Amino acid sequence: MVDKFNGIFYLIIFISGQRIYRQADRMAIEAENMTDKLSKAAEKVSKDAISLPNQVLETLNLAPPCNRKASYVSDIYKIKDILSENELLSLKSSAQQLHEEYDTKEKISEAKKGKDRKFGDMFAHFLGENLRNSDYEKTGIALYMEGIVQFLNMRSQQFEKGPRGMPEIIPMSIRDKIFRVFTDDGRISPESKDRSVCYVLVLALIISPYFVLDLSIVTASIKGIGVPQIKKLITVIGAHLKTDADKRAYIELTKNMASYDPNKVIRRRKN
Numbered sequence: 001m002v003d004k005f006n007g008i009f010y011l012i013i014f015i016s017g018q019r020i021y022r023q024a025d026r027m028a029i030e031a032e033n034m035t036d037k038l039s040k041a042a043e044k045v046s047k048d049a050i051s052l053p054n055q056v057l058e059t060l061n062l063a064p065p066c067n068r069k070a071s072y073v074s075d076i077y078k079i080k081d082i083l084s085e086n087e088l089l090s091l092k093s094s095a096q097q098l099h100e101e102y103d104t105k106e107k108i109s110e111a112k113k114g115k116d117r118k119f120g121d122m123f124a125h126f127l128g129e130n131l132r133n134s135d136y137e138k139t140g141i142a143l144y145m146e147g148i149v150q151f152l153n154m155r156s157q158q159f160e161k162g163p164r165g166m167p168e169i170i171p172m173s174i175r176d177k178i179f180r181v182f183t184d185d186g187r188i189s190p191e192s193k194d195r196s197v198c199y200v201l202v203l204a205l206i207i208s209p210y211f212v213l214d215l216s217i218v219t220a221s222i223k224g225i226g227v228p229q230i231k232k233l234i235t236v237i238g239a240h241l242k243t244d245a246d247k248r249a250y251i252e253l254t255k256n257m258a259s260y261d262p263n264k265v266i267r268r269r270k271n
Contacts, residue, residue, distance in 0.1 A: 064077055070255070092139075105131070108127055118167070121220050142204075193225065212251070215241065234258075235258045240254065
Protein backbone atom coordinates (compact mmCIF):
# COMPACT_ATOMS: atom_id res chain seq x y z
CA MET A 1 0.00 0.00 0.00
CA VAL A 2 2.83 2.40 0.85
CA ASP A 3 4.63 1.65 -2.43
CA LYS A 4 1.43 2.28 -4.37
CA PHE A 5 0.90 5.59 -2.56
CA ASN A 6 4.48 6.65 -3.27
CA GLY A 7 4.05 5.78 -6.93
CA ILE A 8 0.92 7.92 -7.24
CA PHE A 9 2.64 10.75 -5.37
CA TYR A 10 5.67 10.79 -7.68
CA LEU A 11 3.43 10.60 -10.77
CA ILE A 12 1.38 13.60 -9.61
CA ILE A 13 4.43 15.77 -8.95
CA PHE A 14 5.99 14.75 -12.27
CA ILE A 15 2.90 15.74 -14.28
CA SER A 16 2.53 18.96 -12.30
CA GLY A 17 6.15 19.88 -12.91
CA GLN A 18 5.87 19.23 -16.63
CA ARG A 19 2.70 21.36 -16.84
CA ILE A 20 4.42 24.23 -15.07
CA TYR A 21 7.42 23.94 -17.38
CA ARG A 22 5.24 24.12 -20.51
CA GLN A 23 3.42 27.13 -19.08
CA ALA A 24 6.74 28.85 -18.38
CA ASP A 25 7.89 28.24 -21.95
CA ARG A 26 4.68 29.82 -23.34
CA MET A 27 5.19 32.85 -21.14
CA ALA A 28 8.78 33.12 -22.35
CA ILE A 29 7.59 33.41 -25.97
CA GLU A 30 5.10 36.15 -25.03
CA ALA A 31 7.79 38.03 -23.18
CA GLU A 32 10.24 37.82 -26.08
CA ASN A 33 8.65 40.68 -28.06
CA MET A 34 8.74 43.00 -25.07
CA THR A 35 12.34 42.04 -24.37
CA ASP A 36 13.35 42.90 -27.94
CA LYS A 37 11.84 46.38 -27.56
CA LEU A 38 13.65 46.94 -24.31
CA SER A 39 16.90 45.72 -25.84
CA LYS A 40 16.70 48.39 -28.56
CA ALA A 41 16.34 51.05 -25.90
CA ALA A 42 19.45 49.75 -24.21
CA GLU A 43 21.68 49.60 -27.28
CA LYS A 44 23.97 52.29 -25.90
CA VAL A 45 24.79 50.15 -22.86
CA SER A 46 28.04 48.24 -23.29
CA LYS A 47 27.68 44.48 -23.12
CA ASP A 48 30.81 44.41 -21.02
CA ALA A 49 29.00 46.39 -18.36
CA ILE A 50 26.41 43.66 -17.88
CA SER A 51 27.38 41.54 -14.92
CA LEU A 52 25.57 39.36 -12.45
CA PRO A 53 25.67 40.29 -8.74
CA ASN A 54 26.65 37.45 -6.41
CA GLN A 55 23.34 37.66 -4.58
CA VAL A 56 21.47 37.05 -7.85
CA LEU A 57 23.63 34.00 -8.55
CA GLU A 58 22.82 32.66 -5.11
CA THR A 59 19.11 33.31 -5.62
CA LEU A 60 19.06 31.41 -8.90
CA ASN A 61 20.68 28.41 -7.21
CA LEU A 62 21.27 26.71 -10.53
CA ALA A 63 25.00 26.00 -10.72
CA PRO A 64 27.13 24.03 -8.25
CA PRO A 65 29.30 25.96 -5.76
CA CYS A 66 31.70 28.05 -7.80
CA ASN A 67 34.89 30.05 -7.21
CA ARG A 68 34.83 32.76 -9.87
CA LYS A 69 38.09 34.21 -8.55
CA ALA A 70 40.05 30.98 -8.93
CA SER A 71 43.56 31.27 -10.33
CA TYR A 72 43.27 27.92 -12.11
CA VAL A 73 40.39 26.51 -14.14
CA SER A 74 40.57 23.29 -12.12
CA ASP A 75 39.69 25.27 -8.99
CA ILE A 76 36.54 26.92 -10.34
CA TYR A 77 34.39 23.86 -9.68
CA LYS A 78 35.61 21.27 -7.17
CA ILE A 79 34.08 17.81 -7.04
CA LYS A 80 34.32 17.85 -3.22
CA ASP A 81 31.74 20.66 -3.26
CA ILE A 82 29.37 18.50 -5.30
CA LEU A 83 29.85 14.98 -3.92
CA SER A 84 30.75 13.84 -0.43
CA GLU A 85 33.69 11.50 0.11
CA ASN A 86 31.37 8.55 0.74
CA GLU A 87 29.28 9.33 -2.34
CA LEU A 88 32.39 9.47 -4.51
CA LEU A 89 33.64 6.18 -3.07
CA SER A 90 30.32 4.54 -3.88
CA LEU A 91 30.44 5.86 -7.44
CA LYS A 92 34.05 4.73 -7.91
CA SER A 93 33.11 1.23 -6.77
CA SER A 94 30.31 1.07 -9.33
CA ALA A 95 32.62 2.55 -11.95
CA GLN A 96 35.16 -0.22 -11.39
CA GLN A 97 32.47 -2.85 -11.98
CA LEU A 98 31.46 -1.10 -15.20
CA HIS A 99 35.08 -0.99 -16.37
CA GLU A 100 35.32 -4.73 -15.82
CA GLU A 101 32.01 -5.51 -17.55
CA TYR A 102 32.47 -3.14 -20.50
CA ASP A 103 36.19 -3.44 -21.13
CA THR A 104 36.11 -2.76 -24.88
CA LYS A 105 34.63 0.03 -26.98
CA GLU A 106 32.63 -2.59 -28.87
CA LYS A 107 30.88 -3.69 -25.67
CA ILE A 108 30.23 -0.05 -24.73
CA SER A 109 28.75 0.67 -28.15
CA GLU A 110 26.46 -2.36 -27.89
CA ALA A 111 25.34 -1.42 -24.36
CA LYS A 112 23.97 1.95 -25.46
CA LYS A 113 21.76 0.52 -28.20
CA GLY A 114 18.13 -0.56 -28.26
CA LYS A 115 15.31 -0.43 -25.75
CA ASP A 116 17.35 -2.32 -23.15
CA ARG A 117 20.25 0.10 -23.33
CA LYS A 118 22.33 0.17 -20.14
CA PHE A 119 23.40 3.81 -20.42
CA GLY A 120 23.28 6.81 -22.73
CA ASP A 121 25.64 8.28 -25.31
CA MET A 122 27.19 10.80 -22.94
CA PHE A 123 28.23 8.24 -20.33
CA ALA A 124 29.35 5.83 -23.06
CA HIS A 125 31.67 8.55 -24.38
CA PHE A 126 33.36 9.10 -21.02
CA LEU A 127 33.52 5.39 -20.17
CA GLY A 128 35.30 4.78 -23.46
CA GLU A 129 37.71 7.66 -22.81
CA ASN A 130 38.65 6.25 -19.40
CA LEU A 131 39.09 2.59 -20.37
CA ARG A 132 42.81 2.77 -21.09
CA ASN A 133 43.87 4.39 -17.82
CA SER A 134 41.13 2.83 -15.63
CA ASP A 135 40.30 6.20 -14.09
CA TYR A 136 37.51 5.06 -11.77
CA GLU A 137 37.08 8.49 -10.23
CA LYS A 138 36.36 10.18 -13.56
CA THR A 139 34.05 7.35 -14.56
CA GLY A 140 32.34 7.65 -11.16
CA ILE A 141 31.77 11.35 -11.74
CA ALA A 142 30.45 10.50 -15.20
CA LEU A 143 28.10 8.00 -13.55
CA TYR A 144 26.64 10.74 -11.34
CA MET A 145 26.25 12.86 -14.46
CA GLU A 146 24.52 9.92 -16.18
CA GLY A 147 22.15 9.60 -13.25
CA ILE A 148 21.08 13.23 -13.66
CA VAL A 149 20.66 12.77 -17.42
CA GLN A 150 18.52 9.67 -16.82
CA PHE A 151 16.50 11.63 -14.27
CA LEU A 152 15.87 14.38 -16.84
CA ASN A 153 14.78 11.82 -19.43
CA MET A 154 12.52 9.72 -17.18
CA ARG A 155 9.06 8.83 -18.44
CA SER A 156 6.09 9.23 -16.12
CA GLN A 157 5.89 5.45 -15.54
CA GLN A 158 9.49 5.47 -14.38
CA PHE A 159 9.18 8.65 -12.35
CA GLU A 160 6.25 7.32 -10.32
CA LYS A 161 8.63 4.68 -8.92
CA GLY A 162 10.89 7.38 -7.51
CA PRO A 163 14.63 6.58 -7.20
CA ARG A 164 13.87 2.90 -7.84
CA GLY A 165 12.80 3.84 -11.37
CA MET A 166 16.37 4.82 -12.25
CA PRO A 167 18.99 2.46 -13.78
CA GLU A 168 20.50 -0.06 -11.38
CA ILE A 169 24.04 0.83 -12.43
CA ILE A 170 23.65 3.99 -10.33
CA PRO A 171 24.04 3.38 -6.57
CA MET A 172 20.77 3.78 -4.64
CA SER A 173 22.28 6.45 -2.38
CA ILE A 174 23.09 8.50 -5.49
CA ARG A 175 19.59 7.99 -6.90
CA ASP A 176 18.16 9.29 -3.62
CA LYS A 177 20.51 12.27 -3.80
CA ILE A 178 19.40 13.10 -7.34
CA PHE A 179 15.73 13.14 -6.36
CA ARG A 180 16.58 15.27 -3.35
CA VAL A 181 18.79 17.82 -5.12
CA PHE A 182 16.96 18.13 -8.43
CA THR A 183 13.36 18.45 -7.29
CA ASP A 184 11.83 21.47 -5.55
CA ASP A 185 9.36 20.60 -2.81
CA GLY A 186 9.06 17.13 -4.29
CA ARG A 187 8.31 18.24 -7.84
CA ILE A 188 10.14 18.99 -11.08
CA SER A 189 10.03 22.76 -11.50
CA PRO A 190 11.52 24.91 -14.28
CA GLU A 191 14.32 25.86 -11.88
CA SER A 192 15.10 22.29 -10.85
CA LYS A 193 15.22 21.20 -14.49
CA ASP A 194 17.62 24.03 -15.33
CA ARG A 195 19.66 23.15 -12.24
CA SER A 196 19.92 19.56 -13.47
CA VAL A 197 21.28 20.68 -16.84
CA CYS A 198 23.78 23.04 -15.18
CA TYR A 199 25.13 20.20 -13.04
CA VAL A 200 25.41 17.91 -16.06
CA LEU A 201 27.40 20.57 -17.92
CA VAL A 202 29.73 21.23 -14.99
CA LEU A 203 30.36 17.54 -14.28
CA ALA A 204 31.06 16.86 -17.95
CA LEU A 205 33.50 19.77 -18.15
CA ILE A 206 35.31 18.66 -14.98
CA ILE A 207 36.15 15.28 -16.51
CA SER A 208 36.78 16.54 -20.07
CA PRO A 209 40.36 17.13 -21.28
CA TYR A 210 41.24 20.83 -21.08
CA PHE A 211 37.69 21.54 -19.86
CA VAL A 212 36.37 21.37 -23.42
CA LEU A 213 33.15 19.52 -24.27
CA ASP A 214 31.48 18.78 -27.62
CA LEU A 215 28.03 20.43 -27.58
CA SER A 216 26.54 17.69 -29.78
CA ILE A 217 27.13 15.11 -27.03
CA VAL A 218 25.04 17.20 -24.65
CA THR A 219 22.18 17.94 -27.03
CA ALA A 220 21.99 14.30 -28.13
CA SER A 221 21.75 13.10 -24.54
CA ILE A 222 19.33 15.51 -22.86
CA LYS A 223 15.72 15.40 -24.03
CA GLY A 224 12.92 17.85 -23.42
CA ILE A 225 14.98 21.02 -23.37
CA GLY A 226 15.83 23.10 -26.41
CA VAL A 227 19.26 24.10 -27.66
CA PRO A 228 18.59 27.83 -27.04
CA GLN A 229 17.99 27.17 -23.34
CA ILE A 230 21.07 24.94 -23.09
CA LYS A 231 23.09 27.79 -24.59
CA LYS A 232 21.79 30.14 -21.91
CA LEU A 233 22.65 27.66 -19.17
CA ILE A 234 26.18 27.36 -20.55
CA THR A 235 26.66 31.03 -19.68
CA VAL A 236 25.00 30.51 -16.29
CA ILE A 237 27.85 28.16 -15.29
CA GLY A 238 30.38 30.68 -16.63
CA ALA A 239 31.44 28.64 -19.67
CA HIS A 240 31.75 29.79 -23.27
CA LEU A 241 30.14 28.39 -26.42
CA LYS A 242 32.60 28.39 -29.32
CA THR A 243 33.05 26.84 -32.76
CA ASP A 244 36.13 25.22 -34.25
CA ALA A 245 37.50 25.52 -37.79
CA ASP A 246 34.92 22.99 -39.00
CA LYS A 247 32.14 25.04 -37.38
CA ARG A 248 31.46 22.38 -34.78
CA ALA A 249 30.17 23.86 -31.54
CA TYR A 250 31.92 23.13 -28.26
CA ILE A 251 31.74 24.31 -24.66
CA GLU A 252 34.85 25.59 -22.90
CA LEU A 253 35.46 26.61 -19.30
CA THR A 254 38.26 29.16 -18.83
CA LYS A 255 39.52 31.47 -16.09
CA ASN A 256 37.77 34.28 -17.97
CA MET A 257 34.31 33.14 -16.98
CA ALA A 258 31.28 34.27 -18.94
CA SER A 259 28.75 36.67 -17.46
CA TYR A 260 25.12 36.70 -18.47
CA ASP A 261 21.86 38.58 -18.26
CA PRO A 262 19.80 36.86 -15.51
CA ASN A 263 16.54 38.05 -17.08
CA LYS A 264 17.10 35.71 -20.01
CA VAL A 265 16.96 32.78 -17.60
CA ILE A 266 14.64 34.09 -14.90
CA ARG A 267 11.83 35.24 -17.19
CA ARG A 268 10.97 31.72 -18.39
CA ARG A 269 10.70 30.54 -14.79
CA LYS A 270 8.26 33.17 -13.53
CA ASN A 271 4.78 31.77 -13.21
